[in-house]
Amino acid sequence: MKTRKQRLLRLSAVQFAAWELHMYLDTHPNDAQAALRYRELEAEYQQLLAEFENDYGPVIMPATGNAWLDDPWPWENEKEGK
Numbered sequence: 333m334k335t336r337k338q339r340l341l342r343l344s345a346v347q348f349a350a351w352e353l354h355m356y357l358d359t360h361p362n363d364a365q366a367a368l369r370y371r372e373l374e375a376e377y378q379q380l381l382a383e384f385e386n387d388y389g390p391v392i393m394p395a396t397g398n399a400w401l402d403d404p405w406p407w408e409n410e411k412e413g414k
Contacts, residue, residue: 339384343391346377 334342350373353366360366385391 336388339380339387340391343377343380343384346373346380349373350377 350370353370353373357363357366357370381391
């Protein structure tokens with residue numbers, strides 16, 4: 333059984349590879365092999381994501397409402413010692 337960290341790294345690697353192929357296909361839309369590999373990576377990513385979220389919960393928490401607007405912005409935080 334892979335650890336949580338190993339599974340996150342694999343998920344990230346597959347997502348990165350899929351994104352790189354996505355960008356390649358923007359400039360080479362007729363590359364059938366790249367398009368096939370992209371679809372394979374997307375399917376693998378969705379499977380890995382579903383398995384990970386089933387075991388550990390969501391990878392990214394959905395944003396709800398505008399509560400984040402009430403938090404201090406990075407430039408509004410005072411440095412320690414002031």
